[in-house]
Amino acid sequence: MISALFAIDRNTPVIIQGITGRMGRRHAALMRAYGTNIVGGTSARAGGIAETPVPVFATCGEAAAATGAQASVVMVPPEDVLAAASEAIAAGIGVVVTVAEGVPVHDALKLKALADASGTVWIGPSTPGMARPGIVKLGFLPDISLNPGDWALLTKSGTLSYEVGYRLAARGLGQSIWIGVGGEVVKGVRFADLVAPLAADPATRGILLVGEVGGTEEEEFAAALIRHRFTKPVLALLAGRESKQGVAMGHAGALTFGETGTLSSKRDRLEAAGAEVFFSLDALAARAAALAPSSNQDQSEERAHGRPAAG
Amino acid sequence: MLLIECDGKALFEASGIPVPERVVVTGGARPPLPGEGPWLVKAQVPAGGRGKAGGVVFCATPQEVDRALAHLIGRALLGHVVQACLVEQAARGREAYLSLMVDPAEGAARLSFSDQGGVDVEAAARDGGALLTEVCAAEREAVGDAIERLAARLGAQSAAGLRAVGPALADLFFSRELLLAEINPLFLEDGRPCAGDAKVVVDANAIGRQPEIRRLVEARPAVYPDMWRKLNEGFDFIDLDPDGTIGLVTTGAGLSMMLIDELTARGGRPLNFCDLRTGQMRGRPDRLIRVLDWLAAKPGLKVLFVNIFAGITDLSEFARLLTQALTQFPRPDIPVVARLVGSGEAAARAHLAAVRPDLAAYTDLDQALQHVIAVSRP
Numbered sequence: 001m002i003s004a005l006f007a008i009d010r011n012t013p014v015i016i017q018g019i020t021g022r023m024g025r026r027h028a029a030l031m032r033a034y035g036t037n038i039v040g041g042t043s044a045r046a047g048g049i050a051e052t053p054v055p056v057f058a059t060c061g062e063a064a065a066a067t068g069a070q071a072s073v074v075m076v077p078p079e080d081v082l083a084a085a086s087e088a089i090a091a092g093i094g095v096v097v098t099v100a101e102g103v104p105v106h107d108a109l110k111l112k113a114l115a116d117a118s119g120t121v122w123i124g125p126s127t128p129g130m131a132r133p134g135i136v137k138l139g140f141l142p143d144i145s146l147n148p149g150d151w152a153l154l155t156k157s158g159t160l161s162y163e164v165g166y167r168l169a170a171r172g173l174g175q176s177i178w179i180g181v182g183g184e185v186v187k188g189v190r191f192a193d194l195v196a197p198l199a200a201d202p203a204t205r206g207i208l209l210v211g212e213v214g215g216t217e218e219e220e221f222a223a224a225l226i227r228h229r230f231t232k233p234v235l236a237l238l239a240g241r242e243s244k245q246g247v248a249m250g251h252a253g254a255l256t257f258g259e260t261g262t263l264s265s266k267r268d269r270l271e272a273a274g275a276e277v278f279f280s281l282d283a284l285a286a287r288a289a290a291l292a293p294s295s296n297q298d299q300s301e302e303r304a305h306g307r308p309a310a311g
Numbered sequence: 312m313l314l315i316e317c318d319g320k321a322l323f324e325a326s327g328i329p330v331p332e333r334v335v336v337t338g339g340a341r342p343p344l345p346g347e348g349p350w351l352v353k354a355q356v357p358a359g360g361r362g363k364a365g366g367v368v369f370c371a372t373p374q375e376v377d378r379a380l381a382h383l384i385g386r387a388l389l390g391h392v393v394q395a396c397l398v399e400q401a402a403r404g405r406e407a408y409l410s411l412m413v414d415p416a417e418g419a420a421r422l423s424f425s426d427q428g429g430v431d432v433e434a435a436a437r438d439g440g441a442l443l444t445e446v447c448a449a450e451r452e453a454v455g456d457a458i459e460r461l462a463a464r465l466g467a468q469s470a471a472g473l474r475a476v477g478p479a480l481a482d483l484f485f486s487r488e489l490l491l492a493e494i495n496p497l498f499l500e501d502g503r504p505c506a507g508d509a510k511v512v513v514d515a516n517a518i519g520r521q522p523e524i525r526r527l528v529e530a531r532p533a534v535y536p537d538m539w540r541k542l543n544e545g546f547d548f549i550d551l552d553p554d555g556t557i558g559l560v561t562t563g564a565g566l567s568m569m570l571i572d573e574l575t576a577r578g579g580r581p582l583n584f585c586d587l588r589t590g591q592m593r594g595r596p597d598r599l600i601r602v603l604d605w606l607a608a609k610p611g612l613k614v615l616f617v618n619i620f621a622g623i624t625d626l627s628e629f630a631r632l633l634t635q636a637l638t639q640f641p642r643p644d645i646p647v648v649a650r651l652v653g654s655g656e657a658a659a660r661a662h663l664a665a666v667r668p669d670l671a672a673y674t675d676l677d678q679a680l681q682h683v684i685a686v687s688r689p
Contacts, residue, residue: 239572242572
């Protein structure tokens, strides 16, 4: 159930699959420092790790049974993501975030079928993860860009979304929730899946969508806005205006063919659904600031000086 | 990544999908022509819409073939230079359309067939034309069932053509982990269908375990330069504008795309797209040195723009690697603008100021963009 994402807080038990790897070690410690309740991890290697003193298990089933984990952050190489995430789904873990870039698309198809059949919320692949700023993060969204606030930030690209979060923070704006759906073609949670829960989320005053050329996800999102009669403001930033046909710029999902997935198709559909569309970072941030009822400078001060306040 | 037609047809042929007799010509002496003619001469560029752009020429005589080859090879077409042409016997018969693709929204496979193939099939489909589709689980068996369901909706000749080619196309789709396998036109004649074209999109993420696809890319570094670089260097670098003046040294696909848009909107001309993946550099400047070498070779280069938003990467280490790489940069006359923000920013700026005081360092993106534009004018 997608609503599980909005219920994740500092009490939610989270495991890291691949916790003894270079990335797993580092980000387990960073997530823990942010406030995420890391209760354990899995690794093919035995033994614990110094950075995060939590139990390490051989399998996800054992980890879930021993810790009651409700969410998992999968930090394994792309070719191992299908096996690891399948294990998490089989263990009954409700939210699975896979950060790796480069997961084969046919693996993603298999994983999506598994996740859908079991009602698991899968975020990824190729994502920095998700966060409820000031409360919890699953993945590696940088603290410098996280700021508690009232905009839901939905993004394909990691780095571009960091830039957007950073600019918002500089203007005293922040996020109620931040979900990186990832830049791949086939993925778990898509932009459109988030419209209904965000319509119902009292902490969210509007949506900032960071999309890009390629695929049809922005178009699906626009259709969902209409279908759900979404009434909160929606501001969309679209990247890739200068991309070449048939060339995927880094993101596999950014491949364009003919008239499908072009920026003009996305802009037309989003605008028809009542969203405002921008092609520059500054224009987006300025518009979000103009819509803000008041600044929340105090929170951003606190964020800048270390551990955020409990939410 | 879209394969050029001759590579797609090689995959088709290996899977048992009939294709016309053909030869690939890359310039120089022309090999003997296949069969009696007439022939089609087709520019081999990885882009759709070749026919409308003049990249496909019908030739009745060998002299016409030679003229078409001389006209096409080396010419720019749809943003690519024509490195090779396919010369094949012009197939005859009724033209149909068949494709099997990944459906991202459904997380499924989508099988499509139309009785009316040809260059306008997509436009016809949008106008409510005769494109029939079946969406099913992305599994070989489910696609087999979908082929039967679709065939049941077709006339006798089309159904026979679909049943003859569909299973082989499905085998190819799953065994090679394709994103799209499209035949348009699919010629239907006398019970022996024939693929007049091949549009095959491969999954860059699966190339590591698809040696046959990898061989195709490795064999044509000039046709697939972006994928070739990704395979052999581990990061993305795409040439954008041969007359560009701004060399980008950037990380992150989405942010790099956005920077290209921002620079272009301000009248700048970026040379390239770049996603360094700084997180994978592991304390070595090699990747930066490669990018700087490629950019130094661009005749129009006026400025290097380094932009790193470091969420996790330590900027002080990056700054050290950057100054190391710059000592080997073959164009020391080129100004460098670096916009660095994130963890380790202060130490990074101190290092740059000490080692490369000439380098313009910024935290604010808009100021950095302004500086880059100002020095990028030819």
